[in-house]
Amino acid sequence: MNGFVWGLIVGLAAGLLIAIAALIGVWWERKVAAKIQMRLGPQEAGPAGLLQTLADTIKLVLKEDITPNQADEPIFRFAPFLVFVPCAAALAVVPFATGWAPFNIASSALFFLAVPALSVIGILLAGWSSRNTYASIGGVRGAAQMISYELPRTLSVLSLCLLAGSISTVGIRDAWRWWWIPLTAVGFLVYFIASIAELNRGPFDLPEAESELVAGYFADYSGIRWAIFMMVEYGGMVAASLFGAALFFGGGLGLPGALGAVVFVILACTLATVMIWVKWTFPRMRPDQLMGLAWKVLTPMALVQLLVVGAVIAWL
């Protein structure tokens, strides 16, 4: 098949996956948060409130798409897509099955680390073009935070690349062995924390810190463009969970067909649920503490992990 056509299909599928993930993810997050907070959560629309997100989406699509007078209109209207596309692109290299990813490129691990990081440009532009002080502060915070957390996240995945002898996500997953779990436990922790920070989710949701910045970089967005920002959060959560489950936990490798897929999905859902749990339990950090965590704690931890993995490989 023509690569361009395949690219279109994968792009559509990724968009669809993110939309579905957001639909279910929002519902699941609301249910988990409700459980944590001794509430019931959505329950009127559809069975157990499953259709609540759909209703909300319809409402959001029908709402007026406001562009503030002061805003830099073309950039303001374009920024949500700049955030969305890199997030969707990351899904193209998820090793869904043994030896298979939608796009099996040789350096897909780098692709997966580098491309979602591009969404920082969208966040910065969204904050900047709003011509709103809150949004500007949120955008700048987002840029600082995402760039800082790139480093520990990349280093933690590098340990896996070293173990697998490959910088392809498919290669890492296929080379996965069970004893990687204890060996890369620290690396996984770094990856997980850095991923939450990359997604701007609590306790690292500083760019959109509700209690200080109201909604941060998307404070002035409404309707469907606002919904895109929300979808990116869930899309990013899905991507981070899928990669975490596939690379660090093997994603059900070696299990026959459907069982492997089920284990993979369960692993990914567990990681996403832990992210939700963390968000609804912890307070938010302060920008300087956030930077301190990235540079003083997570980066050294990832480096030590890399050293340990290197030593183990040399010893093997």
Place this chain on the structure above:
Amino acid sequence: MTLQIESRTPALDDAGHPVEELVLNVGPSHPSTHGVGRMIVHLDGDVVVKVTPVIGYLHRGIEKMAENRTYLQIVPLTDRLDYVGSMYANWAYCRAVERLAGIRVPERAEYLRVIVCELQRIASHMMSIGSSAADTGAFSMFIYTFDVREGVVELFENLCGSRLTYNYVRPGGVSKDVPEGWTDDVLAFTGSLGPRLDELDRLFFGNTITRGRLKGVGVLSPEDAVAWGASGPAVRGSGVNWDLRQHRAYSVYPRMEFDVVVGERGDAYDRARVRLLECYESAKIIEQCIAQMRAGAIMTEGLPRLLAPPVGEAYDHIESARGSLGVYLVSDGSERPYRMKVRSPAFCNLALLPLLAVGHTLPDLVVILGSLDPVFGEVDR
């Protein structure tokens, strides 16, 4: 009316040029201004160089309205002062009226007043801790503290029919005696309070991120606390042992055994934790009150429908959840006060904000404001 702190030198960069400041308007409609507070914040990067609280968005002229109402009609107005601690304003006002008119209050009414006010303290402190937690992003904690508060609100609903504006304490006593089984409900509530507070303590104050966010933020020295007229948890958090319930013991507080909780460092963490620990003490006081309370009248006999105190003036104060809440009344001998003035602890504590916030970052500003626990109904009056 704005409060200006002008004694600051403009921030200079390395080359000695004044730094261009970012002016951020926070409020009056903002998630963490605790109502309709407004602050004009000048930022140098992320650091607050100047903050000007702007108040008056909830000014209803309650003190002026009081001049056109009879003494009994003013009680519902006082409900609207500190709307998360209505019982205090009721009581402070009634004490001033009673002092003015020379009314003696039956003992049972005094016990009931102490019980409801200590319950109110638990409710108010829970609200404060919860919103402090929400300011730092821990929204679940907010729900947990509101769950505790809900217990108090339900007790009040059973007692006087209202959940927010109680109109319960009246000149001469209280409006209603307790319904059947109410004291048992109160004891059940205070009995279960300890473990619930322990849990909140571990969840919020034991959390590393919370400690990082609250400790060392907005440090108020004991000298400044006294000089600026801070009261309540704001002054006790700085280690100043000052509590009207003990040091100007009124009502039946002299018969109560309880400790005044004081902090050490005077930061946002200590102020918030003093509030949590005070809830334990409140529970102790409530239990003692119920043990000591005897049947009897709840309202002074033979009070006229229209009180007309003799010409004169009176001031009385109580320890509210926010600090020393005082009411000053002037009577010209008619059935309406000539003047009423409320000494609002929330107002006095809010004045500390510029002192505490300068030099901290924007996220800290929100935490500091929350730690002062302003209620704008009482600030603006």
